[in-house]
Amino acid sequence: FIGGSSLAAALFCELAAGKPEPLSPENPLILATGPLTGTRAPTSGRYAVAARSPLTGLWGEATSGGRFGPQLKFAGFDGLVLVGAADRPVYLWVSDGRVELRDAADLWGLGTYETMRRVKEETDRRASVACIGPAGENLVKLAAVINDSGRAAARTGLGAVMGAKKVKAIAAVGDAEVPVAREDFEAFARELWRKVASAASSQALRELGTMSYFEMGPEFGDIPAKYFTSLEFDYSSLSGLKLKEEFRVEATACYMCPIGCGRRVFLEGRAVDGPEYETAASLGALNMVGDLREVVLANHLCNDLGLDTISTGVVVAFLNYAAEKGFVGVAPAWGDGEKLRSTVESIAYRRGVGAVLAEGVREAARMLGVPESLAAHVKGLEIPMHDPRAFFSVALSYITSPRGACHLRADTYLADMGAFIDEDLGLGPGDPHSLAGKAELVARMQDLREVYNAAIVCLFSNMTSSELSKLLSLATGWELTPRSLVEVGSRSFTLKRLINNAFGAGRRDDQLPEIVLEPYTSGPIQGTSPREELERALAEYYEVRGWDPETGVPYEETVRSLALSGYAARLAVHLPRREAA
Missing domain, CATH: 1.10.569.10 (Aldehyde Ferredoxin Oxidoreductase Protein, subunit A, domain 2)
Incomplete structure (x- = not known):
């Protein structure tokens, strides 16, 4: 699973016995880094937050940048798992291999900016602080976890899970070095740094x-x-x-x-x-x-x-x-x-x-x-701010994403417009207003983004599967290739699908609402809609994934080939068998 949100999904399956309600003490809140977090790899400053979502009732995850992930690593931890709930507001102080619970009564009710300022004053000004605001305290299902002044693990309402546990903040700082397996990691990381920095997309963002x-x-x-x-x-x-x-x-x-x-x-x-x-x-x-x-x-x-x-x-x-x-x-x-x-x-x-x-x-x-x-x-x-009527592949990605409508796995529009090309995965320019042949593209892009969120690196780095597999191989000592990277991504994606199946989601939930299918009556995409092609493309997508077209549950053979049978059993998901032709 490598790390990040993928490892969090595996941990969730092991810890979340009995399908806990999202705001119950039994719902584990997992903060996870990846093997690249805190290294010299470009854009390696991210971490993931995961739990059962109070907004969707399904698998919930979000990632954030800033410096919290690296500081957690420097403090000696690859991640934190919060189970249970405090009987009063608390915050966690994580430093040099130690975790301490501290009283947060005087922080409850404060906004995130003042919370971060006060926690740093009480702990260490070098610390990075991840916290919730009043929305999380009030169990608002849109609540985010905020760190480092405006960086946000925002989607799926995980700030409410943190609020239900009465955890106002987590502060982390440390001086430990993050080890890598191979000496030539640093040289390749510098090479990638120069490539990312000089890319046209990076220059526009800068x-x-x-x-x-x-x-x-x-x-x-x-x-x-x-x-x-x-x-x-x-x-x-x-x-x-x-x-x-x-x-x-x-x-x-x-x-x-x-x-x-x-x-x-x-x-x-x-x-x-x-x-x-x-x-x-x-x-x-x-x-x-x-x-x-x-x-x-x-x-x-x-x-x-x-x-x-x-x-x-x-x-x-x-x-x-x-x-x-x-x-x-x-x-x-x-x-x-x-x-x-x-x-x-x-x-x-x-x-x-x-x-x-x-x-x-x-x-x-x-x-x-x-x-x-x-x-x-x-x-x-x-639904996020990329329109499925502008790029039909986005429609297919939205309806199949593990956490619901997700712009971070729907960036197939980048491939369609030629802004992201990965020859090893066959990702490149295409007709934005057609779903013909897009099922494979969407699945492979989703698998690659799964590995981004496992590593963890930022999507804006636009690393290809070849670059990311080499970077991870040098960091970990594993022998990864673009093909094996896709398998890791598919394993992670399928496990999250099984989690959603366990919570009752399936084929009937893989759909877009009419509000984003109705064609615009004016403008550059007047009259366009993926509506007529979506059902056929979804059937093709299920075939690519190895999922049953009637239920939307992965076939037993698919689960076994991805070494997920034990997780499916733990989740008590009934797996259909593919009928012989």
Whole structure:
């Protein structure tokens, strides 16, 4: 399993006896690094958080950058597993091979920025702190784990799991070196560093941050506006170039990152963390808010309250859409930045309609009497800001991802547009508006991204399977090839599928809601939709994966070939057998 979220899935199967409820003490919360974390490998500053998701009820995982993962390694730990719950607020102090529980009563109720500041004062100013805000404390199902001033393990609501355990924060620092197996690891890591640093995509991210996508996304019709119903929006108002023109901006970087896509924005006499693309698109375009100052403030508020900005932007836009269509008795607030921020705050504190939105868009639709076809989610996870009508392969990736609609495994659009090429895996340019032959592409891209999240490295490094297999081989002493790397990814992906099968998910859940299948009536992708091709492509995908087309459960033969039979037995998943031809 290598490490990261893949190892976390294996640990979850061993620890989560009896299918624990997401907010119960028995649900293990796992923080995991990978063998590259804390090394000199480029973009190796990431860590994973995993548990059963309170938002989806299925497998939940999120990764984050910054410096927390490396500091956990330097403190002498590859990961932490939290089981049970404290009877009062606590935080964990992890240092030089020791873990200490400390009282956090005076931290409960604080935002993430003040929490991090105080914990560092009490422990070590060099420490990296991962914590929750009021959203996690209030068990909001969109709650994130925030570290290092705005870096977020945000998706699937794992901040609420941490809040249910009464763990406010985890601080880590250490001086240990991370060993590697081969002496030539350093030389190859430096070679990759230079390649990543000089890539055209890295230069764009360094210059304008992830909001640079606002410069090109509109050409493909790939930035949804007005709750996935329109492409009529001034996207230039939220671009990285606009941010640079309107504010003083500094680039920031995670540990061992040659790219530096992060942004620190100086606003009204203070420095705040600038929004990422997904944030600006969800809080901004999806809610028709074109005032960049309001989007910057809303992003900072979400970070401080400890909220997933993607899911938060989607549920607020859902409320505006439901209001516009007459499902709820409030006026829509499209374009109103102040109303956006007040709604964000109401979600974190579960006030008024915020208590409904705090449950996520799927449950909010049910509670408000809105047809579920209008709830923008897959398996309970809100749909991110890459449109399945712009790149049909994204549709197939969204519906099959282990955690629900996941942009980090749906980046097949990069291959379609020629921005990511992996000759060993057959990944390269294709027709964005066709699913013909895409099942294999989607599966292999997902497998590669599984290994990224096991290693763990950032997707923006754009390492090929050949480069990543060599890097991991030099670090660990294992003999990995692009082919064996895909097998590791497939093993991880299939195990997470089995976990979801154990929690009741299957073929019927692999679908997109109508709200993101209805073609746009204007714009660059007017009239396009993957609707007609999706069923056929899904059947082909099941064949590629070795999953039963009726149930969506992996075949017994598939599970056995991936050495997962013991895990399937532990999860009590009934495995179908492939019928002989």
